[in-house]
Amino acid sequence: MDIATVMAADAGDRRSDAGMSCSDSMIPLLSAARLTGTPSAMAAATISYDADPDGWGWVGTEVLRTYADDGARRAMTDLRTLIGRCPTVVVSSGAGVGDRYRFAVAPGPRLGDDSVHVSCRTFGSEPLEWDSILIRTGTTLVAVKEQGNQPGGDRYLTQLAEAALRRFQATGS
DSSP states (O other), X not given: OEEXXXXXXXXXXXXXXXXXXXXXXXXXXXXXXXXXXXXXXXXXXXXXXOOOTTSOOEEEEEEEEEOSSSHHHHHHHHHHHHHHHOSEXXXXXXXXXXXXXXXXXEOOOOOSSEEEEEEXXXXXXXXEEOOEEEEEETTEEEEEEEOSBOTTOOTTHHHHHHHHHHHHHHHOO
């Protein structure tokens, strides 16, 4: 397993709006790649594992976001609201053809004060999964997101989310 530390870009403090369209620009918010609210501190790491006998490597991202207020709780509420309102988004290619992204809140582990497993499936030329597990503990969000794996390839996601939460609880980072 390889881990590379990076700082992730952020969506800023833009809150979801009931009137926002379910356009392809919403995909980062729907997939939990970006979240609403402005964190007071944030760190991210990319995790990869390429020992799969089928030749398909696993790549994921872990992000810690700490808020000075109740931003973590609002981000979780906003995410669930957006997924309920925009379960399917089509990315326009400009030629009238696009990939279809399907979002859902999936069964997942109950961790921290609140947690959610976000299921994201793409149905383009090759079906892929982009699942995430977000865990709120106090004013911090711990998010682990897989990066475009084959269907059924999320076997490491829960293990990594549990390990990330244990590490955060033990070290604060």
